[in-house]
Amino acid sequence: MGARRHGEGQTLHGSGSILTIGWDMAMGKIAVHGFVNTDMICQVDAFAEVDQETEVSSLQFLPGGSAANVAVGLSRLGKEVYFLGAVGQHAYTSFLLDSMEKVRCDHIQIVDQASSGMVLVLVDKQGLRTMYTYPGANVQYEVNRVPDDFCLGLDFLHLSSPHLPIADQLFAWKKKKPQLRISFDPSSLLTKKGLKPLQALLAQTDILFVNRSELQDLVGDRGVDLALQDLHRLGVKEIFVKMGKEGAVYSSASERIYHPSLTVKAVDSTGSGDAFAVGVLYGFSRGWDKKKVLQAGITLGARVVEHVGARTGLPHIGEWGG
Numbered sequence: 001m002g003a004r005r006h007g008e009g010q011t012l013h014g015s016g017s018i019l020t021i022g023w024d025m026a027m028g029k030i031a032v033h034g035f036v037n038t039d040m041i042c043q044v045d046a047f048a049e050v051d052q053e054t055e056v057s058s059l060q061f062l063p064g065g066s067a068a069n070v071a072v073g074l075s076r077l078g079k080e081v082y083f084l085g086a087v088g089q090h091a092y093t094s095f096l097l098d099s100m101e102k103v104r105c106d107h108i109q110i111v112d113q114a115s116s117g118m119v120l121v122l123v124d125k126q127g128l129r130t131m132y133t134y135p136g137a138n139v140q141y142e143v144n145r146v147p148d149d150f151c152l153g154l155d156f157l158h159l160s161s162p163h164l165p166i167a168d169q170l171f172a173w174k175k176k177k178p179q180l181r182i183s184f185d186p187s188s189l190l191t192k193k194g195l196k197p198l199q200a201l202l203a204q205t206d207i208l209f210v211n212r213s214e215l216q217d218l219v220g221d222r223g224v225d226l227a228l229q230d231l232h233r234l235g236v237k238e239i240f241v242k243m244g245k246e247g248a249v250y251s252s253a254s255e256r257i258y259h260p261s262l263t264v265k266a267v268d269s270t271g272s273g274d275a276f277a278v279g280v281l282y283g284f285s286r287g288w289d290k291k292k293v294l295q296a297g298i299t300l301g302a303r304v305v306e307h308v309g310a311r312t313g314l315p316h317i318g319e320w321g322g
Contacts, residue, residue, distance in 0.1 A: 029153050030074065030281075033084040033170055034067025034160035034185075035138040036100075037117035038092040039270065041308060046124055061092075062309040063099030064119060065138070066187065066274050067160035071103045073278030073300070073314045079285065082107060084146065084170075088114035088137035107146050111137040127266030127305060133189070135163070143169040151176055158281060160274070161187035164197060171204050183207035185277055191217035203235035207284075209277055211242040224249060228256075240297065242276055250294045259294045262302040271310025276301035278314065 043058040063072075071083045082104040087093050088111050096116055097105065117136040123129045143166060151157075151173040157180060159167055167184075174180050184205045190198060191214040198218070202208065208231065212224070219227045228239055228251045241249040247260040279300035283293030300320070304313040 029082065030079060030156040030158065030285075031082040031084055031150075031154055032067050032071040032074075032158045032160065033141070033166070034070075034162050035065035035117050035133075035135070036063075036068035036083070036085045036087060036096050037065035037119045037133070037138070038062075038096065039064035039119050039121050039310060041121045041123060041268065041270065043123050043268075043308070047122060047130060058308075060308060061095075062311070063096060064121075064271065064310045065096075065117060066185065066271075067158070067162075068096075068100065068103075069271050069274035069310045069314070070158060070160055070185075070277050070281070072099070072101050072311055073275060074281060075102045076314055076316045077278070077282055077320075078317050079282075080104060084108075084141065084143075086111050086137040086141040088116040091115040091118060091136070107150070109137075109141060109145065111140045114140060121270050123268045123270065123308075127269050129269050131270075139163040139166070141166050148176075151180065154180055156181050156183070156281070156285075158183045158185070158277070160185045160277070161189050164190065164193075167201055171201055174204055181206045183209065183277070183281065185209035185273070186214065187273075188214055188217065195219065199234060202231065205236045206238065207280070208236045208239045209242070209273070209280075210239070211244070211273065215241055225256075240276070240280055240294070242273055242297075242301070248276070248294060248298055250290050252290075255290065257291055257294055259291070259298055262298060264302045264306050266305045268308045269305050270308075271314075272301045272305045274310060275304040275314060 039062045041060045041062060042056040044054050044056055046054060048054040067085060071081045075081045083100060084107050086109045087096050093116055114137040117138040118134045120132040121129055159170060171182060182205060186198060195218045215227050219230045224241060231239055232253050239251045245261050247258060250257040276297040279296035280293055283296040307313040
């Protein structure tokens with residue numbers, strides 16, 4: 001099943017001027033790779049058990065995909081962001097492309113004879129969720145179609161739940177540009193595979209995003225401190241651990257910072273981890289100290305859970321003081 005690039009050499013969406021208000025441009029150009037999906041969000045009173053049925057009280061179709069959420073979030077805050085991802089010819093293609101707002105879509109690919117990704121999200125009264133993902137065209141992105149010199153102009157690459165063979169090719173960009181900084185949010189789809197398939201990538205990771213269960217998937221039930229030490233020994237430079245209601249932790253080889261969560265009325269936790277990444281990457285771009293970076297992640301993650309949908313609570317310039 002072949003892929004053809006959509007709109008090579010031009011910006012498909014958001015071709016006007018890109019706002020850069022408030023940004024430290026030392027960070028330069030950023031690209032984001034991973035999934036762009038249609039989220040079918042169903043609100044239920046409680047999750048059904050096996051062989052049981054439950055009624056859906058609300059049904060919404062919203063744009064999502066962890067990488068696309070991060071790209072849109074950063075773009076809303078003024079960053080010029082390139083999205084590296086794929087959609088299919090079938091199932092919500094135009095809807096997904098239009099949802100990218102001002103994100104640069106020069107290197108989005110449309111995959112022939114394929115459907116775009118879709119996620120069925122069930123959300124209960126407490127705002128907790130379960131997700132069922134159909135990857136579709138997302139896993140058919142062809143890195144070799146991206147111009148060879150593209151990565152040379154990049155300062156930052158964020159990978160969110162990438163297909164492993166694609167991630168290997170994108171991490172290889174560090175050979176072309178050693179100073180390229182890569183942040184990696186593997187999600188449980190990858191961490192459930194265990195440490196071995198991810199070890200080579202983690203050794204090249206500058207910033208790692210995981211939650212507590214994903215941390216346990218990688219290094220076992222060793223407690224957060226010991227687990228972080230293990231990952232730093234593997235080569236991960238900086239780590240953010242999302243712990244839900246307990247807050248979050250930042251860790252480097254020489255520093256450990258904890259920040260408590262914010263008290264909010266949780267409606268839907270979909271996209272909260274992506275919003276956390278937006279806040280952190282925004283903070284890095286501004287050159288903030290790590291305590292303020294961690295606070296930014298928690299603040300944006302909290303904003304998102306107060307709304308239905310992964311992007312509804314993501315702020316635009318002027319809506320969040322930062």
